[in-house]
Amino acid sequence: MNHITKYLLAAAFAASLGSCKKSLDLDIENPNRVDESNFWKTSTHALQGINAVYGNFYRNGPSRWLPYYMDVRSDDGYSTSPWNELRSISGLNITNFSFEVQAETWGHHWRGVYRANQVITNVPGIDMDVATRDRYVGEAKFLRAWYYYNLVTIWGNIPLILEPSQPNDKPAQVAQAQVWAQIEKDLTEAAAALPTAYTGDEIGRATKGSAYGLLGRSYLQQGKNQQAADALVWLVTGPGAALYGLIPTYYDNFRHTTENNRESVFEIQFKLRPENGGDDGPTSNVGTSRAPFFAPPGHGFNDANMHRWVLNEFHQERTVGGQRDPRLAVTALYDSTDVGGPNTTLVYGSSFTSKNYDAGTRSRVWYRKYLNDELRINEFEVFNGPKNFRSIRYADVLLMYAEALNNLGRTIEAYPFVDRVRERAGLAKLSVARPGLSQAAFLRQLMHERITELTGESTRWNDLARWGYFDDATKLAELKARDPEFINFDKPGKKYMPIPQSEIDINPNLIQNEAYR
């Protein structure tokens, strides 16, 4: 031992006196990560930067919780979740403004904004192919607008952040019009910079059509009907008409195997891989965890249900062949998703009857779109689901365009676009079924068409907002009749969600929305 000690000491002593530079160096290179100051230098950095903005879609805010705000909160949904706070979103009686779902939905949207801002600020300075560079910046602007559209419609009064953040930033809110103006500007610039289509392994990025689609939606939401029509026309009758169309089978819009088809104007790309970690790490999720929260007992948490009145909308008309509207079985999972009833209706591969649900559960209806019920036979839902979310579908574009035209008093011109949507579902043309509708009646009809075509696709809340349902007592009564949760809609300000209290505690420049003060 003694000798060993001696040699060890001699070696250590030499090390400490001689080549000790390394151990005395307080500047240690990080072998794991690049310093920000060494990034944003090359075209690879630019590509990685824009990809990271897309990567934010996989987080819970945009992928899991958004439907609670856009669908379940509206009059077509309700929740019986044992999680009181989650239930309070659709119940319109939220008391904990900062709970996980609020914090994630708010926070993850701002993460998207931050990542887009990094690209928009840093990429223009990179020495690289100009066309590619402009395209990346265009994609970032589209994505920033996508996040701001949700932020401004969910929370109403928000800050407008256009530069990469610093830890101490405490931005104040701006007028809603200013946010909308930025959305319009970003999308207009994106539309100019983006290509009409991609090929191969690039499919799924934002296109010119995506930008026009979201721009049209944004104008329409503000009641700027002419501008909405001007934006959407590129898709409907302009150059985009050759690229887009309705696919024959409605169900294919909600299947994994028929993604990125002609009907897809902007689609969020999900993939099932075995790992499904939370934040951005090596085992991060690139799928969506939406389905387990919507799935019925035994396959998910049953945290959201659809009101039965929605079913009646489908029963108003039969197809020209005398059948039930085929979109019903795609939209709703309930004891008669199959016309044969509970014995032939399959719930994740087994009959509804075999589930032995209690009486209350037996009467429920679940949103079926984006469930993986055809993939998870007798198994629980997945948290890393592969089904792409069709954020903007061509059928929606057609109906929005028709709505813009109708609002402009061009009702007759609007008919053919509704007809296209109805015909795909097997229904008679509207020009045959209900010709000569007045402007108001046509809008009424459009409301019905949007329910049957788009329920469960996160358009409903903003549809109601746009149609003035939250600002009119009569219309509000209609909502209450359809969805008792609207009893809690006691102030017009309830059309916006409360800003998480934790945010207001940190940032005194933020003012809580009026209904929650």
Added chain:
Amino acid sequence: MKKKKRLLSLGFNTLLALLLSVSVYAQQTVSGTLRDDKNATVSGVSVTVKGTNRSTVTDAGGRYTITASPTDVLIFSSVGFVPKEVDIASRTTIDYVLQTNVISGDEVVIIGYQSVRRKDLTGAVGVINPATANRNVSNTIAESIQGLTPGVTVRNSGAPGGGAKIDIRGAGTFAGNNPLYIIDGMYSDATPDFNPQDVESIQILKDASAAAIYGSRAANGVIIITTKKGRQGPLVVNGSIKTGIQNVGNRYEMMNATEYRDLATTLYQAGGSPVPTSLTTQFDPSINTDWQDEFLRQGAIGEYNLALSGAIKKVNFYISGNHFQNKGPVIDNSFSRSGFRINTSTKFSRFTIGQNMLLSWTKEDPIANAGVGVNPFVDMIAMPPVVALQGDRYRSAENPEGWGLGLNNAYLSTLTANVPALQRLDQFEQENFKVRGNAYLDFRILEGLTYRFNFGLEKTLDRGLGTRQPGTVRQGTPSPNNNRLATFRSKGEFESKLFEHTVNYDKNFGVHKLSAVAGFTNQTFNQPIFRFTTISGNPEVADPYTNKWNNIGVLGRVNYSFEDRYLASLTFRRDGSSLFGRDYRWGNFPSASVAWRISREKFWTVTAINDLKLRASYGSLGNSEFLQPWLYYAQINPFPRAVFGAAEVEQLGATVTRLANSDLRWERKNTTNIGLDAAFLNNRFTLTAEYFISKSKDVLVDLPISATTGNAGGNPAVNAATLQNKGFELALGYRPKPGRDFRWDATLNFTTINNEVIAFGNETTKYTQSGDARTQLGRSIGEWYVLKTSGIFQSQAEIDAHKGKTGQMLQAWSKPGDIRYIDVDDDGVIDLDKDRYYAGSPWADFETGLQLNFSYKSLSLNMQWYAVVGNELYNRPRSTVDRMSQNTNFRKGATIWTPSNLSNEWPRAAIISGTNTDKGLDYNVLPQSDRWLEDGSYLRLRNLEIGYNFGKSVLDKIGFKSSRVFLSGQNLLTFTKYSGLDPDITGVNIFERGLDNGQYPALRIISAGINFGF
């Protein structure tokens, strides 16, 4: 010989075989008689050969016989007497008169790079007797010293291989608040790989002056541990065997199946919900599962030690082997440790070289708690007894083994997890191999002037291996990894190297005594970590990450004393750390202390006070514990992915996800300490009192930043707070004049600390919230911030009368039987955020420890008592089963309020399967209310040990030189009002340190053992 054989069969024959191969040195027999100052013989005095563990005890006539070499030194020690060292000097008979005066202050205390006589201390240093600490079966040194010294708060978790939380003088930082451990001169940390039997001394440096030599590493205090050394002389062999049983000492009393059925049926009916058929038509009286029995078991511990020490030629050595085995009190939960130590040293001319080395191997099988909604110590009480552990009824594709769980159907619905099943499905084992030690060279330059080179090394290899069998254990939670078998593998290394050069100077000039040290220290750290995940044959996903950081320090200290009357010490340390940005790396940490021994003054004539010393110190310490390497700049996260195309190609992304503050700098803790040491009445009473104020500035914390920044992956670290701890510590000792056969002594310590947040964040941040605890400016860290309840409405009239300031009803939605909430902010509305109040602190008002030692002839009795008073705990397990809004089991005696069953404790409750429109029911189960807080005070018999020293006549027959048997009980008695398993709560983090989140409770251990030497 028969007796000897019986002992051999105890299981250490192999150890003996090892011994027989070691040659034994020439030695002589020394004997004598020990008397007290009244000339009475004293029995039970231990006689030890210095530097060895060889010892014997005097018999009833005060006589002893021991084998030693002619040059050895004998130590006589016993409760109540001054330990005395006597040179044998070739004598064979040594009689001695023991002095009952217990205070000498001559023992040496190691204060870092130097040692001083205890009586020369000018700072606050706690010294712990390892023998007392070792009475406890402990995973770590920290755990073993609970209640033994003032100013040191230890909170235990009982998990096998688990660590304790230790706070030295409160929390002055928001990081782990872990003290620095100096083990034989090597900077280290608390790990369960340490063999407590190897410990020779434990010193705790508490104030800035004592710890300043460790500068920026010492803000949380320093624990200096030295291990045993060999000395010249004959071979000494010491061994011990300890074995015992271990239990969760307390259990919740839960309902049986019939009792549960009755209450659950009432609850479902009250909620207008269908009663599950498992309670009605399909109730099966043969199922009555006691989930605590299924999850818990009787644990066992076994500890085996053998140490050899002595010298071979000029090389002194101490070699020890140790094995500790702990079968945990939870199924499939265990820990084991094997350790081997070699300490050697040798002198030649002006050089001394030596080394200390520990090789250790630990293996831990922790309890599984992975998965949504799983909390083992909550689930084990919450699972209804009508659920079978396993059965065909539960079998499905997602639950192939049919573990009992809620089925979310008409038969049974419950969200409680089957944790005994999880223990079986989720297998994970962690192995850890460690080498830790140091080697040093001393060179005597001149008399009193010595140079030392010290090289320290710590290297750890970790291996984790786990599998997760497919299968869900909880209703509504999918079988993880998409119901496929998954394997996990992790590999980690930790390497730290220490290089130090120091020069010590020590000289007396008449009445002036001077000692000084100056030096340079440099430590490097390298920590590569790898994790691999494989799910059913897919390729492994690797996740490598390496931490590296360096520290450099220059240090110096001068101690001066004049006639032992005036003492002063000045310390300076300058530290650099790679954890900070270039402009903020270096910090200076000075301290000064003085002491005045008044009793040495000529004017001092108070004979009742034998010794009186006043001390004062002020100093500054640094801290960077909060930081990981490279946090001072924003890093590019390389992991974002974007999927594109029909082939679902994952394209790489990279961006900043976590923001960073570039101006991170040292936390700085300034401490003022005033102390007093006194001895009274022939030194029978001793007293040490300390008062301190410490203020930590620029405390690093990851204060929440606005989510509008888009920050992800953790809030950036920032120097954002000022914390203050003020405290008073007292240590009292009493040693009555020893009797001939009966002797006893007592030491008592007392600590009170007041913790306050003095400044917090920037101008806008006033608090940070973590769960239901809030850390607010002007208050202690992590006080409970919850709604205020005030009993239960017994009638509609009481609800009507509960009005706000403007006269409107505050709880119009309530029904009789609902909880009354106070409108704390008096705005006329009960608001879940605004009507909270500070309902108690997780910090104790005071804590106190008492050690009592008795001996009668060869029998000894030792007790350690420990009390914590005035802290408030949140009982999460109770809240889970008392809510009664979910289908869980209930505590025995639980009931609900009904008009015919009035109660001021149990409100109205119901289980509602559909939409709940009854707001009163929701409010009765709010988690953020003071309904779940409980007084966490307790008084505990931490340890009780009865020992017996075998006399010489017995020892001769079995061939031992010394032997002692003992019976020990740990945590035998606890007096508390806390209704949970155990009030000794470590909390979930510093901001929620009073949260019992289903903590692994401190355990009851009953053990028996034998120590022997030959």
